[in-house]
Amino acid sequence: MQSPSEQTFTEILEDNKDRIFRICRIYAVAPIEPEDLFQEVVFQIWKSFPTFKNKSSISTWIYKIGLNVCYSAKLKLEKNNHKMDRLESIKFVPVDVPRDEDQQDKYQALQDCILKLNEIDKSIIILYLEELPYKEIAAITGLSENHIAVKMKRIRKILLDCITPKLK
Template sequence: MKKEEEQRFVALLEEHQNIVHKVCRLYTNNYEAHNDLFQEITIQLWKAYPKFRGDSKFSTWMYRVGLNTSITLYRKSKRRISTQDFDNVAFKIKTETYDDTEEQQLKALYAAVRNNLNDIEKALVFLYLEDKDYKEISDTLGISEVNARVKMNRIKTKLRTLLNP
């Protein structure tokens, strides 16, 4: 990959890294697992970047890679994910310390989502909470818009029941 493409990738990743942090928070329970998953998603984004054609927004593509990586890793092993050595990657990005104080009011919702929904439902809720429209959700998850709407309505009902017994 050319140096300018590498610099463009690093700049885009730094600009949108909160997307990856949010995906990590949805699929992990502790700091170490969060960091491991962040590292693995970053590596997968780096590997896939040369194939990014720009047909969608970078952030949409980033969501898709992040969610697919998370789902794949956690389907293989619910307890521990295997990661690649980050030091072998040619670039270094400046990472922010993830501050979740603004999201404390969502703690119960995240717990309900993490503990009671399957992987696809988690991804759907995540994208919905990120204010993605159903077109972008359907593109990211590879399902129809109608299917995304129906699934989301069922998930809302399920979460209401879980959070307000």
């Protein structure tokens, strides 16, 4: 029997697992796997869950943890020779659909271009692709809405310049 807080934790995790995985996937460059980053994010959410005080929305809090943890866990994994204990209760099952090489290539191009950005621009574009409003992106990154709008103009241009030739 789960306690009420454990119940809430599991609901939050279930509702947000896909968005967490998308962030982990973009940060994971071989030999680091998105699965390793994902479980680190889950552990950090669990650790900081008792201190979550509803000052921000759940999704703002999840995105903050996801972005910070993926960035720092990647550095930690690189330092520790990519060793990390896996949580057995999280299973990643490949989806049984025909492999779409074209989609795969496009995703690879998107990842390459995003990874070329600096850390803050990377976070902003990830949140933009998640279709968050500037207000929420500002709350997550700690920048002002105006600053986000100005930065977005520049980031969009950099990203499109990088990806357009790759998609054609």
